[in-house]
Amino acid sequence: MATLSRLPRSAQATAAHGGQHPPASYYIKRALLYLGMISLSIVFMVPMAWMLSTSLKLQGQVFAHPPIWIPRPIMWYNYVEVLTVAPILRWLGNTCVVTVAATLGTIISASMVGFGFARLRFPGRGALFALLLATMMLPHIVTQIPTFIMFKYLNWHDTFLPLIVPSFFGGGAYNIFLVRQFYLTIPTDFDDAARIDGCSTFRIFWQVMLPLSRPDLATVAIFGFMAHWNDFLAPLIYINSFDKLTVTLGLSRFRGEYGTTAWHLLMAASVVAVIPCIAIFFFAQEHFVQGIQMTGMKG
């Protein structure tokens, strides 16, 4: 079953009651619990279901009253139409380039820095790590304007570079923290054995540590993917050309043009932007909770 995570499930409730039938209040409680969970799930899924449903309607059905949930006929053609009226495939391609490159930068640099903080001793390590953690709490707004001006002087405006290059410099405090926590769990015997064999630090990192940390790097990759795919503010500030828009930015421009008239097309475009995220999520969901658990968040 494709589900969020595989958590150890405790003994089934029925087992706890041995062979006897549990009291009626037990069944009522459970029924209420299921009812609550199902209604909450509906509340959480309705907006997405509505988006999908609207994206498959005839324009005339969009404003139908009472609302139509299952469109008839199902207008798959809306998706063809939306791809012809806006360069959505192009925008998706742009987003892919940015996301893949930035995620790669995140993985490479976060694993290096995480390794350094976890496995190597150097003067000032504690202070620098505290500084790293402190930057997690730093609001980005204060650095945005000078960074914008710096990229302007580098002539990087209206290119993907401002969206990609910063990821190669550490990949974010949270990711470094995540990787470091993982490396701390690997016994030092591994490095010691390799060192005695005359391995350089870089080879220990590359040939011993990296292969061991593959699942953890997958977590970092997924966090990186989501963050860059969903990013809006950075593309908004840096990208202007219509053919260089990322899919989130393109979607907002598209809405400016079609927002009040063609809701079915706008919803189709939204579905196209959302689907890769949901696909990746289902594909790799155990890494999410694992990654969050990995940080421990304990005392």
Added chain:
Amino acid sequence: MTTPGGAVSAGAPLVGRGKRRRSRLAMREARDGYLFIAPWLLGFVLFTAGPMLASAVLALMRYNLFSPPVWVGLANIKKLVSDDIVWLSLWNTAYYTFLSVPLRLIASLVLALLCVQKIRFTAWFRTFFYLPSVTPAVAMAIVWFWILNPDVGLANTVLRAIGLPPSKWIWDPKTSKSTFVLMQMWTAGGNTMVIFLAGLQNIPQSLYEAAQIDGASGWAQFKNVTVPMLSPVILFNLVMGIIGSFQVFTGAFLMTAGGPANSTLFSVLYMYRLAFEQFEMGYASAFAWLLFLVILVFTLLQLRMSESWVYYEGG
């Protein structure tokens, strides 16, 4: 979180203890250490410390990107103090933050507690609650804009169907901020929930068993076991929630453009306009610093207050 530092200075005494070989190894290890953290160190200088310093200097200048910057001293700061929109945007942001963060924390904790109940399909329920958090905020803003439409939107259709008066949602200054609060519970609640879930799973089952033997009720167990054991995670979500909420932007930018009557003009939205629409880089930097200091004060306040209610194991 782990205490930074820990066994950090352990490397230092090795150096200069007389053993040449040992110290040479330690030197090499230190060199490699700096090399490995170099990307972050460089990034810190280039994208954090440098820009912060530059921002502080810019705050004392007038600069529109096209003509050279002019030193204006404290003029921007004087202007900030007398700019009503600045204070209105801070008020809007604070209002939004102090309503949305506690509500989201409570709702996410309830969701997380529901998800650890011993019932079937919890993994599916978790997925449903979490899914909105991983979808692009732009797409979510667009679909909400459509659902909240006062005349033809789904939200009012449902309200009318169950006999409640329709609302104007984001189109009425009286309800616009609360509507954003509701929406963020839906879009970000799952994220907070997953962090709570991870925390709940770290609580040893034996504590609950001991409480049950002592005859503690469900509520007593929650109050005396779950909350104290979860308190570091609550603090983490609280601090990150406040920092994130103070920077709320995308929804208001796309859905209301700050309206109606500036009721959803949040600080970062106003800063965006100053910097990237009016190109008042100096004034916008001064405003960014003001917002930064406001966030910093609230964060430090939270951390200070947390000493009395956060329980650290073994601490």
